[in-house]
Amino acid sequence: MSGTFVGMPAFPKAAHEAVRNTTLRDNLRHATHTIRDKRARAVAELEDWERLREAGRRIKDHTLRHLDRYLVQLEESVTAAGGTVHWAADADEANRIVTRLVAETGESEVVKVKSMATQEIGLNEALEAAGMRAYETDLAELIVQLGHDRPSHILVPAIHRNRGEIRDIFRAQMGSWGRPAPDGLSDTPAELAEAARLHLREKFLRAKVGVSGANFMVAQTGTLVVVESEGNGRMCLTLPETLISVVGIEKIVPRWQDLEVFLQTLPRSSTAERMNPYTSMWTGTADTDGPRTFHLVLLDNGRTDALADEVGRQALRCIRCSACLNVCPVYERAGGHAYGSVYPGPIGAILSPQLRGTASEIDASLPYASSLCGACYEVCPVAIDIPEVLVHLRERVVQGGEVTRNGVKVRLRPARGHAAERAAMRATRWAFTHPGVLAGGQRLASRTRRFHPRSAPGPGRAWTATRDLPRVPAEPFRDWWRRTDGGKAGTGKGGAK
Amino acid sequence: MSGRDVVLGRVRRALGGPSAPPTTYDTDIDRGYLREHGERTVAQTVELLAENLADYRAVVHRCTHTDDELGLLVMRLLAERGARTVLVPPALPAHWLSSAGPTRVHDQAVSTARQLDRVDSVVTGCAVAIAETGTIVLDGSADQGRRRITLVPDHHICVVRVPDQVVSSVPQALSRLDPTRPLTWISGPSATSDIELDRVEGVHGPRTLEVVLVSEG
Numbered sequence: 001m002s003g004t005f006v007g008m009p010a011f012p013k014a015a016h017e018a019v020r021n022t023t024l025r026d027n028l029r030h031a032t033h034t035i036r037d038k039r040a041r042a043v044a045e046l047e048d049w050e051r052l053r054e055a056g057r058r059i060k061d062h063t064l065r066h067l068d069r070y071l072v073q074l075e076e077s078v079t080a081a082g083g084t085v086h087w088a089a090d091a092d093e094a095n096r097i098v099t100r101l102v103a104e105t106g107e108s109e110v111v112k113v114k115s116m117a118t119q120e121i122g123l124n125e126a127l128e129a130a131g132m133r134a135y136e137t138d139l140a141e142l143i144v145q146l147g148h149d150r151p152s153h154i155l156v157p158a159i160h161r162n163r164g165e166i167r168d169i170f171r172a173q174m175g176s177w178g179r180p181a182p183d184g185l186s187d188t189p190a191e192l193a194e195a196a197r198l199h200l201r202e203k204f205l206r207a208k209v210g211v212s213g214a215n216f217m218v219a220q221t222g223t224l225v226v227v228e229s230e231g232n233g234r235m236c237l238t239l240p241e242t243l244i245s246v247v248g249i250e251k252i253v254p255r256w257q258d259l260e261v262f263l264q265t266l267p268r269s270s271t272a273e274r275m276n277p278y279t280s281m282w283t284g285t286a287d288t289d290g291p292r293t294f295h296l297v298l299l300d301n302g303r304t305d306a307l308a309d310e311v312g313r314q315a316l317r318c319i320r321c322s323a324c325l326n327v328c329p330v331y332e333r334a335g336g337h338a339y340g341s342v343y344p345g346p347i348g349a350i351l352s353p354q355l356r357g358t359a360s361e362i363d364a365s366l367p368y369a370s371s372l373c374g375a376c377y378e379v380c381p382v383a384i385d386i387p388e389v390l391v392h393l394r395e396r397v398v399q400g401g402e403v404t405r406n407g408v409k410v411r412l413r414p415a416r417g418h419a420a421e422r423a424a425m426r427a428t429r430w431a432f433t434h435p436g437v438l439a440g441g442q443r444l445a446s447r448t449r450r451f452h453p454r455s456a457p458g459p460g461r462a463w464t465a466t467r468d469l470p471r472v473p474a475e476p477f478r479d480w481w482r483r484t485d486g487g488k489a490g491t492g493k494g495g496a497k
Numbered sequence: 498m499s500g501r502d503v504v505l506g507r508v509r510r511a512l513g514g515p516s517a518p519p520t521t522y523d524t525d526i527d528r529g530y531l532r533e534h535g536e537r538t539v540a541q542t543v544e545l546l547a548e549n550l551a552d553y554r555a556v557v558h559r560c561t562h563t564d565d566e567l568g569l570l571v572m573r574l575l576a577e578r579g580a581r582t583v584l585v586p587p588a589l590p591a592h593w594l595s596s597a598g599p600t601r602v603h604d605q606a607v608s609t610a611r612q613l614d615r616v617d618s619v620v621t622g623c624a625v626a627i628a629e630t631g632t633i634v635l636d637g638s639a640d641q642g643r644r645r646i647t648l649v650p651d652h653h654i655c656v657v658r659v660p661d662q663v664v665s666s667v668p669q670a671l672s673r674l675d676p677t678r679p680l681t682w683i684s685g686p687s688a689t690s691d692i693e694l695d696r697v698e699g700v701h702g703p704r705t706l707e708v709v710l711v712s713e714g
Contacts, residue, residue, distance in 0.1 A: 031694045051530035062525040066516040068508045087500035140691035156691055163692055189692040193700050205610045221676040231687035231702025238644040239610045254522060256676050260668035275630035279682035288606040289643040289679050304507035407507035
């Protein structure tokens with residue numbers, strides 16, 4: 001994935017710094033609470049929501065099980081409609097392809113629709129290295145780009161910025177990228193949006209090359225779909241002469257009809273609207289309407305590694321709505337940057353370690369960036385059981401085992417730093433498989449309970465820094481059960497009647 | 498090895514070998530969800546469309562096809578806007594615009610984005626309108642024109658023939674549309690919620706969307 005995040009500290013350290021930033025916490029709390037309430041109302045309007053959710057899950061699962069077939073079918077459909085299909089195994093290959101395609105047009109600047117895939121591969125940085133400039137045109141992406149910042153939310157990448165900060169960024173930076181901010185720019189959202197309109201208009205009108213991602217690709221027809229709000233997507237998709245779309249291979253749906261599910265669930269889950277303002281659908285090229293040349297770059301970049309994991313592959317159902325971020329108590333407090341990836345929040349915690357592997361400190365810590373409360377699973381419009389995958393990935397981090405990296409099966413070694421946990425689990429397993437030892441240990445613990453410390457020693461200290469150790473009862477449960485015949489023999493110390 | 502071979506090879510290994518033809522599509526996918534939400538008469542469906550369009554800040558007008566009512570209404574809307582020029586797609590029905598009014602600009606294949614940017618308003622028809630979501634869909638037919646003409650000008654008047662062009666739901670709309678045409682789904686004027694998730698109408702697309710529901714008189 002993108003080099004932007006190389007060297008990120010582990011989640012707990014990054015989060016520790018973020019939670020002390022009160023502006024950030026206020027911004028995030030305000031934004032996530034607003035959107036989560038609106039989403040709940042939008043979803044409640046559809047009495048068949050659970051059926052739509054189930055249909056979405058099944059369409060995506062079916063597609064993933066036949067992904068090779070549908071990819072080939074999509075390639076045929078797009079080609080027949082006048083497009084050209086390219087395949088990229090990783091970020092470098094995708095960046096090389098796009099850079100070459102832009103160079104072939106003779107242009108040195110591109111306008112971009114907001115796209116997670118191009119952020120994931122660090123396309124802007126790759127183009128810059130080749131002497132080309134990529135202009136982000138989504139308002140939030142523009143704020144991030146002008147502020148030399150990193151995105152912190154899938155849908156609203158500048159969610160960590162409040163209006164005053166945005167005004168300051170526009171005033172200071174717009175001039176060096178093009179049309180400067182209007183004099184006397186205030187911090188009202190309407191004026192800030194107007195400033196962005198004026199700043200970007202000249203770029204849209206002269207653009208020759210557009211770069212996008214896509215929300216969906218229909219294998220049957222070769223149709224690509226981009227869902228958006230501002231109209232910057234429509235500008236980039238229709239005004240340039242050349243359009244290059246970089247799309248993850250998991251974005252396929254088999255048939256045209258399948259869109260009827262996701263076009264109902266995605267807008268309500270992401271922006272909490274019945275329908276987002278603009279949705280563009282295009283199939284290859286049209287004679288006089290829109291770009292004459294269309295390139296589709298199909299991106300793997302770790303997706304097939306996730307596909308090889310039968311528990312983890314459900315993360316590939318994700319339609320990037322960001323509902324799971326907005327309800328997550330950990331995201332709300334830690335913010336998006338702590339996740340060290342363009343995919344923050346609960347979905348990021350299961351996607352990043354699968355796309356990038358768990359070798360780095362940040363990726364090994366991400367499966368732990370959750371309290372496993374399950375709110376993310378409840379709101380997910382394709383029913384990804386995020387807690388299940390988190391636990392699965394924790395197991396992988398602690399125990400190691402066989403995984404697929406870059407298409408090759410490798411055996412992962414247990415992570416360092418979890419030795420005490422493994423030792424404790426080994427001891428527990430031994431005790432639980434030796435009933436005599438367990439009973440003896442429990443009685444010993446009961447008899448010595450007056451001497452137990454309130455916090456755990458050694459590596460357990462961090463755990464008890466914010467919790468009390470549970471008190472050991474005066475009598476082990478099994479002794480009480482035997483003595484009172486399961487509570488029937490009158491009141492015992494356990495208090496049963 | 499080409500990127501294609503690498504990616505397809507990885508997919509097949511991940512699945513434990515090349516996958517079987519997807520003949521289980523129909524049984525795998527449970528379409529137990531509704532084709533439309535709630536029961537409504539035709540008139541109620543049109544009413545819902547008007548409500549939902551207005552809810553997302555489109556300005557809704559109604560008229561009948563008789564007595565040149567539509568042409569006069571469109572002229573009035575253009576005049577109120579102060580439009581001096583109005584863009585028209587290749588085959589807008591003649592009576593949608595009365596002869597007086599702003600200068601008509603005909604979109605041509607060679608019209609550049611900058612030329613379109615100088616036009617004040619655009620008038621088009623649509624392919625279908627969706628009541629439950631307050632959405633109009635354009636498919637580039639001759640009364641709608643290229644996608645860019647409804648994008649660059651700041652004022653869009655869209656005429657919907659009711660009840661013929663109105664459906665209740667997203668599934669019904671998709672089954673009416675042709676995927677080979679370039680499609681634009683429009684639900685209200687452009688908007689953003691990128692600043693503190695506070696909704697602002699009007700960013701890059703037309704900042705004013707007026708929808709005229711015209712019924713056969």
